Amino acid sequence: AQSVTQLGSHVSVSEGALVLLRCNYSSSVPPYLFWYVQYPNQGLQLLLKYTTGATLVKGINGFEAEFKKSETSFHLTKPSAHMSDAAEYFCAVSEGDSGNTPLVFGKGTRLSVIA
Amino acid sequence: EAGVAQSPRYKIIEKRQSVAFWCNPISGHATLYWYQQILGQGPKLLIQFQNNGVVDDSQLPKDRFSAERLKGVDSTLKIQPAKLEDSAVYLCASSPSAGVYTIYFGEGSWLTVV
Numbered sequence: 001a002q003s004v005t006q007l008g009s010h011v012s013v014s015e016g017a018l019v020l021l022r023c024n025y026s027s028s029v030p031p032y033l034f035w036y037v038q039y040p041n042q043g044l045q046l047l048l049k050y051t052t053g054a055t056l057v058k059g060i061n062g063f064e065a066e067f068k069k070s071e072t073s074f075h076l077t078k079p080s081a082h083m084s085d086a087a088e089y090f091c092a093v094s095e096g097d098s099g100n101t102p103l104v105f106g107k108g109t110r111l112s113v114i115a
Numbered sequence: 116e117a118g119v120a121q122s123p124r125y126k127i128i129e130k131r132q133s134v135a136f137w138c139n140p141i142s143g144h145a146t147l148y149w150y151q152q153i154l155g156q157g158p159k160l161l162i163q164f165q166n167n168g169v170v171d172d173s174q175l176p177k178d179r180f181s182a183e184r185l186k187g188v189d190s191t192l193k194i195q196p197a198k199l200e201d202s203a204v205y206l207c208a209s210s211p212s213a214g215v216y217t218i219y220f221g222e223g224s225w226l227t228v229v
Binding site: 004009036041042043044045046049090092102103104105106107108 | 119148155156157158159160163171206208217218219220221222223225
């Protein structure tokens with residue numbers, strides 16, 4: 001069974017500092033990996049996804065993530081945090097090559113950005 | 116392109132009452148999901164439809180939850196009778212046919228059971 005572990009339920013960074021949100025996954029098949037962001041009282045918005053090909057994936061709002069199979073990781077980074085990045089971030093995994101398989105989510109990491 | 120629509124956005128009910136949530140997916144999307152998100156946790160899949168057929172409902176508490184997608188378009192999730200632990204956000208999501216690995220979420224229906 002697939003699972004996702006997000007290290008740190010709350011991360012706080014200063015505006016302009018590096019953002020690093022950690023995600024490790026467990027999957028018995030090649031995974032498809034996703035990062036979603038959730039702003040207060042809103043649904044989930046896709047930031048980026050890895051399916052196949054290049055392991056460094058660029059997403060919206062300056063975020064990127066790198067798939068490292070040897071480390072079973074898919075950490076999310078952004079070089080310079082902005083106040084508008086404050087939100088809840090969820091890492092998710094699905095079974096690759098199966099098409100439309102449901103996502104299994106981590107518990108989320110709340111990002112706070114300090115001015 | 117219109118997104119996934121859900122209603123009502125907010126609902127407060129007493130325990131043992133019933134509630135229903137409605138979802139209209141993005142036009143043309145064959146797959147529809149209902150997720151439950153309890154405060155402080157990640158979303159958990161309740162049920163997945165492919166057109167009007169159920170693909171996965173293994174985590175749906177069938178003694179109190181039911182869902183249908185009769186014409187393969189919009190869907191209804193019902194809870195009867197509600198328990199306190201059902202307080203959560205119910206997220207509907209949809210995706211195109213197989214081979215496109217992007218799932219679009221609605222804004223959610225927030226349920227408080229008192």
